[in-house]
Amino acid sequence: MxxxxxxxxxxxxxxxxxxxxxxxxxxxxxxxxxxxxxxxxxxxxxxxxxxxxxxxxxLRTIAMDIPHQDVITRDNVSIKVNAVVYFRVAEPIKAILEVEDYMYATSQISQTTLRSVCGGVELDEILAHRDKVNERVQTILDAHTGPWGIKVANVELKYIDLPQEMQRAMAKQAEAERERRAKIINAEGEFQAAARLAEAAEIISVRPEAMQLRYLQTIREMAAESQATTILPIPLDFIRSFFNGPSHAAAPTSAQSPVTVAQPREGLGRDDPAVPGALAAPRDDA
Structure with a gap:
């Protein structure tokens, strides 16, 4: 036993x-x-x-960090870009048979694809349309790693390093753009103000008393302040009489009716009854 x-x-x-x-x-x-x-x-x-x-x-999703890659964009700007790739093994047999080390192979193809895609677009597109660049890199990676049994779930650009000279140039461009917008807004405000003033002038030309009401309103606003000095404006009719001349100043207004004075005709005495307004003198035989 x-x-x-x-x-x-x-x-x-x-x-x-x-x-x-x-x-x-x-x-x-x-x-x-x-x-x-x-x-x-x-x-x-x-x-x-x-x-x-x-x-x-x-079979879990793997997050692989792509190190910084030196890239020259299509508009000849030198930048450094890194990203992160999310992928997983979809077919284990292919991942073992088709490639020696699927982790290393996926890392290398991700680096080359990131340099290729970022080098074929301009800097403004990378900064403003990052989602399109991510989608393009993901599509290319998925096409290359598909025969290895690898499924690329997502690609995200993580950091973009710009040279100092480019950062200063972009800051100047943004400042100039802000100044341009401010000037356009100021010009539009002046245009609208001029249009409103023209409409107000038309109203005042039809209704001159509106100017006097505006004077009174201004005086009331000035009197509300304790430290303000109130200056009474000169009436416009008084100033207009100087510019129109003496002939126009002596002209009768619509509120006054002209006064007619009768002059005696030659050959007629004061006592002549033909003279309008003459007084009859007493006769001697009366």
Whole structure:
């Protein structure tokens, strides 16, 4: 009986060595005598000692950081760009058979694709339309890594390093743009104010008393301030009489009726009744 103990120990050891436990997010690619069988897991799997070999593959999404890449854009601006790539293994067998190290291969193809895409667009497009650049890089990466069983979920540009000279030039451009907008807004305000003043002038020309009402309103606003000095304006009719001349000043107004004075005609005396307004003198025979 004791002679079977070493054999039993060997059997138990081989049995324990042949058992494997895979997590929910893991798959095991099984090679038997060098030939692939299938991908097993998750849970408990049994391997034949010596003849079976297993390679674990994780199916979780991997976030890979792309280091800074020196890029010259289409408008000849030198920048540094880095990004982050989110991908996962969709087909474990292809990820093991088609490429030696899918992590390293994905990292290298991501770097070259990022340089190629950023070098084919202008700097303004990278800064203003970053989502389009991300989508283009993702499409190219997905097309290259698809035969490897890799699915690229997302690509995001993380940081764009601009030279100091370019940063100063962009700051000057932004300042000039702000000044241009301010001048346009100021000009539009002057135009609207001129249009309103023209309308007010038309109203005052039709109703001259509106100017006097405006004078009174201004005086009331000035009198509301305790430190203000009130100056009474000169009536416009008084000033107009100087500019119109003496002939116009002596002309009768519409509110006054002209007074007619009768002059005696030659040959007629004061007592002549033909003279309008003459007084009859008493006669001697009366």
């Amino acid at each position: 004791f002679g079977y103990l070493p054999l039993l120990a060997i059997v138990i050891f081989l049995l324990m060595a042949s058992l494997r436990v895979l997590n929910e997010y893991e798959r095991g690619v099984i090679f038997r005598l060098g030939r692939i069988i299938k991908a097993k897991g998750p849970g408990l799997i049994l391997l034949f000692p010596v003849i079976d070999r297993m390679t674990k593959v994780s």
